[in-house]
Amino acid sequence: MNPLLDAIRFEPPAPVEFAQAWHWQQQLRERLLNNPAAPEALLLLQHPPCYTLGRGASTAFLRFDPQAPPAPLHRIDRGGEVTHHLPGQLVLYPVLDLQRHGADLHCYLRALEGVVITVLAELGLAGERIEGLTGVWLEGRKLAAIGVGARRWISQHGLALNVNCDLAGFEAIVPCGLKGLAVARLSDWCPGITPAQVQPLLSRACAEAFGLTLRPPEPTERLWGC
Amino acid sequence: MPALSSTMTEGKIVEWLKQPGDRVERGESVLVVESDKADMDVEAFQEGFLAAVLMQAGGTAPVGETIGLIVESEAEIAAAQAGAPSAPAPAAAPAPPEPVAPAAPVAVAPAAAPAAVAAATLPVAAATAAGNGRVVATPRARKLASQLGVTLAALKGSGPHGRIQAEDVERAAGQPASVPRVAEGSAPFIAAGAPSAAGASASAAASASAAPAGQSFGRPGETVAFTTLQGAVNRNMLASLAVPCFHVGYTITTDRLDAFYKQVKNKGVTMTALLAKAVGVVLARHPQVNAAASEAGMVYPATVNVAIAVAMDDGGLVTPVLKEADRTDLYSLSRNWADLVARSRTKQLKPDEYSTGTFTLSNLGMFGVDRFDAILPPGTGAILAVAASRPTVVANADGSIAVKRQMQVNLTADHRVIYGAHGAAFLKDLADLIEHRPESLAL
Structure with a gap:
């Protein structure tokens, strides 16, 4: 058993613009790149509505003109196809030094799926993986999307779990480039559930999966003033 | 092409961040590789100049393939380009895909x-x-x-x-x-010989994770892409077509082995471990059957490592390895095997744990199969296909008739290294051990 690793938990109180959260991840990554002993970090937050494309993603999966998107569109440094973020969806961005966690990107993707499956199990639901596809499904509908990027094994981006968000925005895209696979949200199975209820489950499951001891940031480690 | 994970066999180049002729610092990102839903910036290990790009963005290359050349000085660029046949002339190199290229129907050129x-x-x-x-x-x-x-x-x-x-x-x-x-990149990645083309094989230990009906990876009318693992297995199978294989079979009576198995079962010993141990012990006495062909000649491995084919529920198969099966005790083998199978299902095997087999076992006995052929995994000389042990009416040497449990085993061997007589002598000794002295496996 590895000793538990020090990790900072960042939980902004309100939805965060995608670009801001991306910038925070880059800051956290720089810290780890400059100081290999630096603590790892988890960002747990929600975004205002936006769409993101992986670096190699196809715009063929957009059902709108990329010049005039219905919500801000970002092409970002992760793998995978297009996805949609919006309030009511929890995103978890672990900034980890994957060399402390086996240095295996596929294992990392499976571990992120495992985090969601653990959360669902605590809610009495049996989340599923589909071979060849990355993500977590419930009864054949996709509940969590995953896409990560890494530089020198420092991870960025992560997973998005639909809790009680409006699903209409997903109709503007082919999520993850998977035609014919429906998207779902947790509240379809757990009526009334909110991100605030799921957030602690998600951070705990992530801490367990990666052997982290989570703590709030020290004053010098803060990403935003408060 | 770097390996981003232990199960990765090929990667897609999403983007070259540097162009031929560009200066690169040590630790600077040179390109982005994608595998599944993960991107990785790949950095230069030394400073110099990117002289040539051998695989353009959008291309897929097997792990280990050279995808670009970095030279130390600007003066060497031209020489490297001349020596790198597939490097496009810099002037004609297509522009790198724009990070945001909305007009392109396919995202990456x-x-x-x-x-x-x-x-x-x-x-x-x-x-x-x-x-x-x-x-x-x-x-x-x-x-x-x-x-x-x-x-x-x-x-x-x-x-x-x-x-x-x-x-x-x-x-x-x-x-x-x-x-x-032989298929390119047959790298020592996943040494997998597939026993049955139907893909319905299963490991000996996996006491049937009970697929209710025949397994399928797609629905009627669909065409489903091979997974990375299935692709890797396919390549290894195709590689076997370049090997002059032959088959030799033997019928082995297992009453005594079955009786012994009943005695040790409650100590955690599995039939897989018993068979692996038996094969290991006999291989140690038949080093020719443990050998493999290489360009340099016949390779005699330092140890007897028995690999066993395990079908993955989600397609493809892996061959976890019981190292030094001849020298490891039966109980450790059983424990090691359980651990290997569990970790292969979560895709957490290290290359060393699935690519170092010197001989492979494939067991379809649990399905009641009476005989089958296995495909030789690359880099090894032989694989043994083990079928079910079933009650059979047997004529004894003295003319009496008896019912005995018998199983057929079928050896696939590379004739460059293993001749018929070698295979036959190995099987005779294996049968002798299983029929007369299975208890010795516990020693």
């Missing part, structure tokens, strides 16, 4: 066929390729195409799913196709 006569052929190649997705060709075919000045996009591939093979390029160039090569 498909790998335009690297062409020696670049200026003239590139636009044509790119146009054709963009029309139907991307050009799928083996790295060797790409290299040859550039050497021979063949435009890949114009070719029809004869490989799996129309993949363009080296032979296709040679034919197009009017050259006699050379002897088919």
